[in-house]
Amino acid sequence: MLEVRGLVKHFGGVRAVDGIDFAIRPGEVFGLIGPNGSGKSTTVNLVCGLYAPTQGQILFQGQDIARVATHKRLSLGLARTFQNIRLFTNLTVWENLWMAENAPAHRAEAGFLKRWVGGRGNARERISQALEFSGLAHRADDLAGSLAFGEQRRLELARALAARPRLLLLDEPAAGMNAEEIAQLDERIRMLQQQGYTILLIEHHMELVMAVTDRICVLNFGRKIAEGTPAQVQADPAVRDAYLGTGA
Amino acid sequence: MDFYYSLAQIIGFHALLGLSAYVVLLTGQVSLAQAGFFAIGAYVAAMFTVLAGWHLVPAMLAAGLAAAAMACIVGFPALRVRGLMLVIATLAFGEAVRLFFFNFDYQVAKGEVKVGPLGGEGFRQIRWFPEHGWTGLDVMLFVWTVVALVAGALWWLDRSRFGAVLRAVGEDELAAQSVGLNLTAVKVTAMTIGGFIAGLGGAIYAHYTTHIEHSNFGVLLATFAIAYPILGGLRNVLGTIVAVIFVQGFLVEGLRFLGDWRNLLFGALIVLAMNLRPNGLIDAATARRLARLFGREARRA
Amino acid sequence: MGFVDYVQAIIDGLLFGTTYSLIGIGFTLVFGVMHKINMSYAAASLAGAYCGLIGPQMLGLPPWSVFPLSIVAAGVIGYVIYLTCFRFIPLASPLATLMSTVGMLLLVDEIVVHATAGMPQNYPAIYDGDPIELGPFILRADLVGVFLICVVAMAVLLALLYRTRLGMATRAVAQQPVAAQLCGMRLQAVNGLTFVVAGLLGGVAGAMIGASVGMLSPLIAGTITVKGLIVTVIGGLGSIPGAIVAGLLVGAAENLFQAVRNVTERDIYVMLLLFAFLVLRPGGLFAAARGRD
Ligand SMILES: Nc1ncnc2c1ncn2[C@@H]1O[C@H](COP(=O)(O)OP(=O)(O)OP(=O)(O)O)[C@@H](O)[C@H]1O
Numbered sequence: 001m002l003e004v005r006g007l008v009k010h011f012g013g014v015r016a017v018d019g020i021d022f023a024i025r026p027g028e029v030f031g032l033i034g035p036n037g038s039g040k041s042t043t044v045n046l047v048c049g050l051y052a053p054t055q056g057q058i059l060f061q062g063q064d065i066a067r068v069a070t071h072k073r074l075s076l077g078l079a080r081t082f083q084n085i086r087l088f089t090n091l092t093v094w095e096n097l098w099m100a101e102n103a104p105a106h107r108a109e110a111g112f113l114k115r116w117v118g119g120r121g122n123a124r125e126r127i128s129q130a131l132e133f134s135g136l137a138h139r140a141d142d143l144a145g146s147l148a149f150g151e152q153r154r155l156e157l158a159r160a161l162a163a164r165p166r167l168l169l170l171d172e173p174a175a176g177m178n179a180e181e182i183a184q185l186d187e188r189i190r191m192l193q194q195q196g197y198t199i200l201l202i203e204h205h206m207e208l209v210m211a212v213t214d215r216i217c218v219l220n221f222g223r224k225i226a227e228g229t230p231a232q233v234q235a236d237p238a239v240r241d242a243y244l245g246t247g248a
Numbered sequence: 249m250d251f252y253y254s255l256a257q258i259i260g261f262h263a264l265l266g267l268s269a270y271v272v273l274l275t276g277q278v279s280l281a282q283a284g285f286f287a288i289g290a291y292v293a294a295m296f297t298v299l300a301g302w303h304l305v306p307a308m309l310a311a312g313l314a315a316a317a318m319a320c321i322v323g324f325p326a327l328r329v330r331g332l333m334l335v336i337a338t339l340a341f342g343e344a345v346r347l348f349f350f351n352f353d354y355q356v357a358k359g360e361v362k363v364g365p366l367g368g369e370g371f372r373q374i375r376w377f378p379e380h381g382w383t384g385l386d387v388m389l390f391v392w393t394v395v396a397l398v399a400g401a402l403w404w405l406d407r408s409r410f411g412a413v414l415r416a417v418g419e420d421e422l423a424a425q426s427v428g429l430n431l432t433a434v435k436v437t438a439m440t441i442g443g444f445i446a447g448l449g450g451a452i453y454a455h456y457t458t459h460i461e462h463s464n465f466g467v468l469l470a471t472f473a474i475a476y477p478i479l480g481g482l483r484n485v486l487g488t489i490v491a492v493i494f495v496q497g498f499l500v501e502g503l504r505f506l507g508d509w510r511n512l513l514f515g516a517l518i519v520l521a522m523n524l525r526p527n528g529l530i531d532a533a534t535a536r537r538l539a540r541l542f543g544r545e546a547r548r549a
Numbered sequence: 550m551g552f553v554d555y556v557q558a559i560i561d562g563l564l565f566g567t568t569y570s571l572i573g574i575g576f577t578l579v580f581g582v583m584h585k586i587n588m589s590y591a592a593a594s595l596a597g598a599y600c601g602l603i604g605p606q607m608l609g610l611p612p613w614s615v616f617p618l619s620i621v622a623a624g625v626i627g628y629v630i631y632l633t634c635f636r637f638i639p640l641a642s643p644l645a646t647l648m649s650t651v652g653m654l655l656l657v658d659e660i661v662v663h664a665t666a667g668m669p670q671n672y673p674a675i676y677d678g679d680p681i682e683l684g685p686f687i688l689r690a691d692l693v694g695v696f697l698i699c700v701v702a703m704a705v706l707l708a709l710l711y712r713t714r715l716g717m718a719t720r721a722v723a724q725q726p727v728a729a730q731l732c733g734m735r736l737q738a739v740n741g742l743t744f745v746v747a748g749l750l751g752g753v754a755g756a757m758i759g760a761s762v763g764m765l766s767p768l769i770a771g772t773i774t775v776k777g778l779i780v781t782v783i784g785g786l787g788s789i790p791g792a793i794v795a796g797l798l799v800g801a802a803e804n805l806f807q808a809v810r811n812v813t814e815r816d817i818y819v820m821l822l823l824f825a826f827l828v829l830r831p832g833g834l835f836a837a838a839r840g841r842d
């Protein structure tokens with residue numbers, strides 16, 4: 001589904017990502033973990049096109065997407081959430097989801113004019129599904145900025161889902177959530193996997209990662225130090241070193 | 249009565265100017281080029297009615313299209329820069345347009361007299377309204393029909409997905425890209441729409457005053473253009489129109505008895521208003537309070 | 550018009566360009582510290598120069614008193630602008646400060662028009678000695694004076710920024726406002742002082758513009774505002790060396806355009822120069838490194 005080969009990103013002297021390789025298979029939940037500053041978010045930003053790689057290849061469904069414009073990557077089937085929530089706070093919850101209706105699937109359903117200057121009618125059903133899934137239906141008409149923190153995280157997820165991606169990139173979706181919310185998230189991720197989504201999950205919350213992922217890639221200082229099933233990774237001494245060594 | 253007709257016309261074309269800046273502001277771009285598009289509209293429309301003898305309506309459309317085309321062309325390079333750089337770039341563009349008309353001669357003999365733009369002298373004798381026997385009332389109704397059409401179209405646009413897209417881009421460009429919005433396309437479209445509206449406004453202005461010259465289209469006018477939506481708030485088009493009525497009707501006309509002091513007051517009022525209400529006269533909180541007052545959208549509160 | 554004339558035009562332009570450099574530095578200083586543009590800056594600088602005229606015209610002071618008075622007045626106006634347009638407006642409302650300074654621009658302009666009844670005011674020259682001849686070229690003595698004074702002003706500014714505690718504080722606030730505050734720097738005080746320093750520089754620029762043109766008129770303010778902003782952009786927002794070089798460049802270029810074409814078309818080409826920079830080098834000559842987002 002997604003393959004990264006020799007990916008490198010330098011910011012001036014900082015080697016945020018320093019030559020990593022991994023491949024995500026269709027239908028799996030793939031974990032990307034590592035201590036703070038190890039280059040996880042940078043990797044997602046590279047895949048989504050917010051940064052251009054210094055070196056390396058990003059293949060999505062066999063196609064090199066390095067030259068694909070950022071906004072077009074969504075229509076290829078890549079949707080993401082942000083670690084530091086980035087919602088359109090002055091739009092309503094409903095409108096936030098409406099923004100993500102740019103995938104080819106939506107194009108087939110409504111013509112150009114209807115999609116851009118049409119009213120809400122033709123999007124209503126799809127969006128209410130996404131809202132139901134994230135448990136935000138009762139807040140559809142509230143401004144996104146007025147939501148509680150946990151709700152904002154869920155809205156980020158819903159917005160990514162509204163784009164009907166093939167691959168979901170979740171950057172620390174559990175950050176700042178309480179135990180109950182994390183349990184819900186766990187359940188949602190499993191449901192999404194059943195529905196056929198492929199997921200890249202970045203998380204610091206180890207219990208969640210170990211519970212939902214099929215395979216995990218561990219980064220440290222921009223390099224891959226381990227890859228394998230949760231059990232293999234947990235047993236890996238290099239991983240322990242990395243985490244204990246940085247005090248996390 | 250003629251005084252009020254004339255005032256309503258002034259408010260009308262200033263409303264168009266303000267609305268043109270409103271569209272662009274929704275995408276988070278502060279454009280000081282609107283006076284330039286307004287100038288292009290004014291000159292183009294006047295040249296069509298005076299020199300080519302066109303009817304006003306097609307001349308206005310041509311003016312709008314010319315201004316829109318210019319806005320589209322300017323949009324591409326200008327939108328590569330953002331924020332304050334854009335303010336400066338558009339300011340310079342507006343000045344360039346003004347200076348262009350300062351140097352622009354295109355005169356044609358019509359009977360004994362020569363008509364057409366003549367550099368610093370400006371463009372005189374744009375007399376389409378009187379030549380066609382329109383009264384002040386006719387003109388006023390015409391102007392406000394145009395304003396109503398434009399405002400209505402924008403109102404509808406605001407409620408469509410495109411309106412929300414404009415606001416989304418204005419709020420967070422990065423997130424907008426990540427949900428698949430093409431920033432360049434959205435911003436250039438907004439700029440083009442804004443250019444069209446400003447062009448229409450300029451066309452009306454030229455035929456209202458009958459005499460235009462480059463100095464009408466300076467920084468002051470550009471400031472007015474963005475001041476209306478900023479004062480009125482970006483909630484909806486009505487805010488902008490209310491701001492125009494307030495500024496042109498009350499500050500400029502209502503306070504005429506203050507004479508020269510009025511201009512002093514204008515600058516001072518903007519400074520004061522921004523200190524007291526940094527988010528516009530009608531900011532989000534006020535809008536919600538008003539909405540509650542009228543019982544609508546109570547659930548949003 | 551021969552080659553010699555063109556070179557002469559460039560020389561005159563370079564000499565006068567130092568005033569643009571100063572205005573550009575003023576815009577850039579405030580931008581560097583607050584990440585805001587003070588649109589009223591150029592108008593305020595000229596207003597300072599007008600205030601200087603009060604000395605000889607109304608108080609009977611000798612003509613040279615114009616210059617120090619202008620500088621001090623512009624510094625005071627700078628602080629007033631800080632108080633009215635920046636101090637109490639939330640940082641998070643960029644539109645509001647932009648608008649308030651535009652309002653201030655209109656206000657300052659109108660006050661000047663009011664005070665002078667819109668009439669141009671004569672301004673004393675800085676020095677009226679014989680022109681200096683350099684082979685086929687002539688250096689106008691007064692322009693040389695303007696040039697020297699502007700260069701001294703820049704040198705004083707740079708010394709202030711890089712050799713004193715105040716300068717260090719200013720640069721610290723520009724780079725890391727939060728950290729600077731944690732280190733005990735008073736943000737408001739530094740911001741206010743920056744406006745005063747920028748104002749003083751503007752005063753020098755305003756007085757020198759008056760001195761080299763021979764008069765001040767309300768029409769100048771708009772042009773200088775636009776030129777100053779163009780200098781700021783070409784130099785790179787926030788870059789002082791950039792503003793200096795860009796000021797000289799714009800000064801020389803506009804004089805050359807004027808010699809090649811004419812005075813009414815001149816400024817169109819200056820705008821085109823800006824657009825060329827925006828397309829080819831949108832970050833300006835000396836783009837400051839972009840921070841993390
Ligand atoms: N735009 C940027 N400019 C400069 N340096 C950057 C930029 N983005 C990231 N970095 C640096 O790259 C390194 C990796 O950052 P990244 O955000 O990818 O880490 P992360 O693994 O997501 O960490 P966290 O768990 O804290 O989210 C860090 O040292 C960071 O400071």
Ligand SMILES: [Mg+2]
Pocket residue numbers: 040041042083171
């Ligand atoms: Mg991260």
